[in-house]
Amino acid sequence: MTALATPAPSARRLRTRATLLAVLSEHGTLSRAEISRLTGLSRSAVSSAVTDLLDEGLVSETTSPAPATAGRGRRAAAVTLRRAHALVLAFDFGHTHVTAAVADTTGTVLGEATAHLDVDNHPREVLDAAESLARQALDAAGHRLDEITALAAGIPGALDTRTNVVRAPSTLSQWIGMDPAAELGRVFGRPVAVGNDAEMGARGERAYGTGHTVNDLVYVKASTGIGAGLLLDGRIYRGASGISGEIGHIQLPDTGTWCRCGNRGCLESVASIVEVRRRLVHVLAPGARPGETVDLPPLDRLADVPAAARVIGEAGRTIGRVLADLVNCLNPAAIIIGGELGQAGDPLVHGIRESVDRYAQPAVAEAVDIRATRLGLRSELYGAIDAAITVATTRTH
Ligand SMILES: [Zn+2]
Numbered sequence: 001m002t003a004l005a006t007p008a009p010s011a012r013r014l015r016t017r018a019t020l021l022a023v024l025s026e027h028g029t030l031s032r033a034e035i036s037r038l039t040g041l042s043r044s045a046v047s048s049a050v051t052d053l054l055d056e057g058l059v060s061e062t063t064s065p066a067p068a069t070a071g072r073g074r075r076a077a078a079v080t081l082r083r084a085h086a087l088v089l090a091f092d093f094g095h096t097h098v099t100a101a102v103a104d105t106t107g108t109v110l111g112e113a114t115a116h117l118d119v120d121n122h123p124r125e126v127l128d129a130a131e132s133l134a135r136q137a138l139d140a141a142g143h144r145l146d147e148i149t150a151l152a153a154g155i156p157g158a159l160d161t162r163t164n165v166v167r168a169p170s171t172l173s174q175w176i177g178m179d180p181a182a183e184l185g186r187v188f189g190r191p192v193a194v195g196n197d198a199e200m201g202a203r204g205e206r207a208y209g210t211g212h213t214v215n216d217l218v219y220v221k222a223s224t225g226i227g228a229g230l231l232l233d234g235r236i237y238r239g240a241s242g243i244s245g246e247i248g249h250i251q252l253p254d255t256g257t258w259c260r261c262g263n264r265g266c267l268e269s270v271a272s273i274v275e276v277r278r279r280l281v282h283v284l285a286p287g288a289r290p291g292e293t294v295d296l297p298p299l300d301r302l303a304d305v306p307a308a309a310r311v312i313g314e315a316g317r318t319i320g321r322v323l324a325d326l327v328n329c330l331n332p333a334a335i336i337i338g339g340e341l342g343q344a345g346d347p348l349v350h351g352i353r354e355s356v357d358r359y360a361q362p363a364v365a366e367a368v369d370i371r372a373t374r375l376g377l378r379s380e381l382y383g384a385i386d387a388a389i390t391v392a393t394t395r396t397h
Pocket residue numbers: 248249259260261262263266
């Protein structure tokens with residue numbers, strides 16, 4: 001199996017930024033002119049990179065004389081690296097991708113790298129890829145592996161919190177019986193937190209997303225599978241064995257479609273991104289032969305295409321039928337929709353809203369705000385960053 005690293009959209013910018021971070025890390029405080037001399041980068045490249053780093057809060061700039069220019073009578077602005085007290089690594093494992101990110105304890109992402117590969121069927125290769133992606137992300141950030149204090153990962157499968165192993169039923173058929181935290185601990189030699197992807201999504205939304213002030217929220221990862229991460233009373237709720245939130249396998253009335261779990265009529269057998277894409281191909285490319293690959297526009301551009309919006313709205317109403325029961329049980333303040341299908345935005349959210357209003361008790365329906373994520377596909381990654389920071393800042397040294 002080949003893991004193809006995705007070329008970073010702004011590889012040159014990331015390199016410049018890594019060079020600057022490295023030179024500041026080595027020298028402490030430098031003027032822009034000195035950075036230019038030490039790195040061989042043009043003054044304008046240094047200037048725009050410094051502006052980026054200032055915007056991100058990674059450096060500060062003062063007008064006191066920089067050491068090497070002092071005494072020449074010129075007051076040069078001095079750029080200093082702001083050091084967060086620890087660095088963490090975070091991983092988002094999807095079914096077909098792995099992303100690694102290096103962040104500091106303020107949650108600022110300093111570098112990241114993604115590879116597309118078959119995560120479900122090749123656990124060994126995935127762990128190897130995770131190590132190489134971590135090194136790429138560290139290179140982009142201008143840091144080394146030995147500077148990392150802790151790491152965390154979200155995995156797209158059922159994880160038994162009593163034993164830490166992946167369990168069936170799970171899409172990760174080749175991972176069953178594996179202990180991802182122990183494997184990652186062996187690879188990186190640091191404390192590790194692991195959770196399922198929907199749980200990480202809920203954490204990410206609470207820490208960095210639209211759920212920032214919300215203590216009772218449900219994050220729905222609507223992708224190949226459909227799972228919910230539950231944050232209740234300000235805490236992640238995992239259940240007795242860690243497998244709460246498997247809403248993708250709640251049965252719908254009047255649906256007989258077979259699900260990969262062996263039952264019929266499960267939510268994800270009719271409203272997964274795979275099913276929605278299949279129907280979108282049907283309405284957007286009616287001439288396509290069965291099995292033919294059709295490039296669809298991104299889901300967030302389909303709100304104004306009536307037939308497509310109808311397909312997405314229908315998936316929303318179906319998911320909302322199940323969420324209405326969850327709303328009746330849990331009375332959350334917010335439901336945040338993420339995952340690939342979550343990128344569809346308004347038509348999906350309106351469909352969900354319609355069913356929640358129709359099927360949940362009026363008082364609980366009224367109390368819940370239903371929104372699409374604003375973190376794109378990064379809720380899970382930000383959740384892993386939050387989990388890693390928790391490990392880094394609470395463990396005893
Ligand atoms: Zn099922």
